[in-house]
Amino acid sequence: MSNTKFALGLDFGTESGRALVVNVATGDVVGTAVYRYADGVIDQHLPGTTIKLEPDSALQNPNDYIETLKQAVPEALKQAGARADDVIGIGVDFTACTILPTRPDGTPLCFLDQWKSNPHAWTKLWKHHAAQPEANRINDIARARSEPWLPIYGGIVSSEWLHSKTLQILNDAPEIFDAAEKIVEAGDWIVWQMTGALKRNACAAGYKGLWQKELGYPSNDFLRALDPRLDRMNETKLAGAIVAPGTRVGLLNAQAAQWMGLQPGIAVAAATIDAHAAVPGAGVTEPGRMVLILGTSTCHMILDRAQHLVPGISGVVEDGILPGSFGYEAGQVGVGDIFEWFVEHNLAAWYKHEAKVRGISPYQLLEEEATKLKPGQSGLLALDWWNGCRTPLVDANLSGAIIGATLGTRAPDIYRALIEATAFGRALIIETFEQNGVAVNELVACGGLAERNKLLLQIYADVTGREFVQAGSGHTSALGAAMLGAYAAGKNAGGHDSITDAAKQMFPAKRVAHTPNAAHHATYQKLFAEYRKLHTYFGRGENNVMKRLREIRNEV
């Protein structure tokens, strides 16, 4: 038996599942494979049928998760040249809230002939947005009752979260609700399949299920106020110990071992949410270092020793990201999608033509041109609210604004102003954390945008006046999941006794740091003061014009 040990990181995304084989001593990624879900995102008809889904539905087939085990894992192992018995631990990260109703033994209701024709028997994917009426009801009742957990979640429950989705099942398909002896996060479900044990990870339970270590789930009183049929749901459908991500749930069982081409008995860690796996995956296990996943939207995560109430954050959960600390999540709901909106719908033909001629993307051309501008040179200032504002205002009815346009304004000016607006939005999130007791000393970026757009990271460094470090791995979440697997295995088995140790050993040395330019920061401080002023004016009730514009639009 060789001395080299490996951990397996399983990353279940929206369209595909990925397996990553990582050397637990060095962090070297020695194998990786992707299984593209056969049924993908189900948003039109149930697979193989003409059963039409209602608008805003987004379902998945849990069989695709099993197929990821069967197909991606053996392929990654083969690529790694690793012996099956050198894999010591398995970690899982998963999109959330992504839930499915099951029998007591874990069989998804959608696997049963009795229920498979009912859309509510299938997995509801995180971006299933059909439960907005239910979310509205939850928010109304929670506010009316001053539920103690509401401020912990920035005062608003999303239509994407567990209670909204569950209430939708109850409203639209009470027979499925009755048949669902368990309602379970898909991340916990796949661990259940691998180990035979149902434990629930504190990350998904905390950030998406309104669970808090001190308070538990929302009370039966509250549930009854929502709907009498929800009574005692906590003790029945949601039953199961809640453990920190990375906690060993059990050992790989024979059937799953066979699917995956592994030996039974390997330690399997409690799952975590994909975004949150990126925290250890980016080498962060201590307070003060904020991890940002820069994509169409941006998720901000940071650890602290204590619980603080920070206005407008998505949530704070003890053990929610890593055991032994409070994990904070804050959101910026429009980032990459604002840039995409600009390039798709507002970029003049000339730029697209020029990019094509030069064989680069329009984004690259705009980045090149916008890099030539100095801070402030565009003369523009924007508010980054194309998708509303999550943190700190928690207001979906705000909208985007651009100030300062002249006849000389050109696309690179606007593109740069939009990037700067998201930077100011971020600076305000950081300020909100710090003003409420959570220190933010360093920023660690990962996600697609971080890898593609150098100008963006430099602007973020210049605006915030903080070093912006680009995390080394291209698969940060899967790497984080592998770290959880190495931790679940423990040192005696060749793994690690803490996630901190795992991250120290397994985080790649390669880090690209973007250091703030002092002169640029000074200019941006002036512009940030202007941003803050407009933020207050339009966002905090001085002039509710954005909301009135929406009302007028809705009336006509």
Add this chain to the structure above:
Amino acid sequence: MSNTKFALGLDFGTESGRALVVNVATGDVVGTAVYRYADGVIDQHLPGTTIKLEPDSALQNPNDYIETLKQAVPEALKQAGARADDVIGIGVDFTACTILPTRPDGTPLCFLDQWKSNPHAWTKLWKHHAAQPEANRINDIARARSEPWLPIYGGIVSSEWLHSKTLQILNDAPEIFDAAEKIVEAGDWIVWQMTGALKRNACAAGYKGLWQKELGYPSNDFLRALDPRLDRMNETKLAGAIVAPGTRVGLLNAQAAQWMGLQPGIAVAAATIDAHAAVPGAGVTEPGRMVLILGTSTCHMILDRAQHLVPGISGVVEDGILPGSFGYEAGQVGVGDIFEWFVEHNLAAWYKHEAKVRGISPYQLLEEEATKLKPGQSGLLALDWWNGCRTPLVDANLSGAIIGATLGTRAPDIYRALIEATAFGRALIIETFEQNGVAVNELVACGGLAERNKLLLQIYADVTGREFVQAGSGHTSALGAAMLGAYAAGKNAGGHDSITDAAKQMFPAKRVAHTPNAAHHATYQKLFAEYRKLHTYFGRGENNVMKRLREIRNEV
């Protein structure tokens, strides 16, 4: 000799001069011809030389005005089939302030070998913008001295106006200033060439030369404060009787008659500014009916029996537009050029492609798409300050803004919002007039945009809640000039004894009226309230962010 009499309207523009032959009894246009200036707008080198002009220069060659007489007039007459002796009067409209320095006999200095190599010997066209430092000095000194005429001009003198341009000649070419025994508006110069008499029209003198019937020109005290060498300029270089547009200056002399293929002795009217000629040209000779020339910018003109001080207007001049009334001019500095900015620099490739496929212009496509939207449906609100704000704020340092953008915002939404913004800007100009005693009952539109864009006129009607009438003639200014010619001829010669009579007879019956839609107006009243609030916030000092953005831009 036939009974049919004709008036000649001569319209001297930026790139060309037009001759229009009009039946004085019916207003029928029976002949029209254009002479494209051989030297056009001179903004790089003096014609036929390598003598380079300073930036922002815009000159003309007065020989092009003579060539217009020689070429366009005979051609128009030929087209009309009119006998030379049936032309009874000649009227002229001209761009302004467009000035040239001359010898006492009217010979332009640029015609003389001694001076022709000096750019300052040539005509300075209205859009010559190189005299901004001089304008700044004029404004500083006028403010410091509380000059009585300053509020009449909205508190600010433009770099385009006579004193700015004259002071530039003095500063940059004192030898030309000394040699210029007369400095004269090109409109008055061409009338001088036709009649041998130098009279100055009250329109150009009033709106561009700071002349007022009660006050005369700015005092010698003021001129000396500007520069001692300007002392007594009013009595020397600017000498000459000032008369209302249309006043008979004299009779066509032999030389000019030969150039034009006419008989000597025809009445020649005092010139007027091209924009202002559009007032009678659009059939308007009475108070309460505002004439708008909709182009890259928009000029608003209205008559009243009395003088009122209206904040931010371009000027109010007794006899300035028509004899016997006070003529008001107000400006919106960005209209068509904002739409052009959007289409040229911000319109996605798809729209240009689609327009090409369908064989229409992108403007037509956008108009078509934007017409499908209801008021308020875009969810957007814009401030129309891409070029600053003239009336009522007189602030070139303001800039454009768009509020309300979402990921669903598309080009037709923005295009419509930009049109609406110019409509709100206009509504505010009308409100400013009315609050200060000048009634505005009806709106009469002419100019290129009015002819091309039906949606624009409907939105203008819906926003202002007033009928928007499109003037019938495609050559409103030239028609107005012909009316002045018919008035200068007088009734005994077959013309008219008042401009009102001329306009009644000669204005074409065809008028397209855009009637406000009550429901749309109601929605626009809500949006206008929002516009006004933002106008005050950004424009009147509550938040000077636009100016600070400019300062920051200028620093970097």
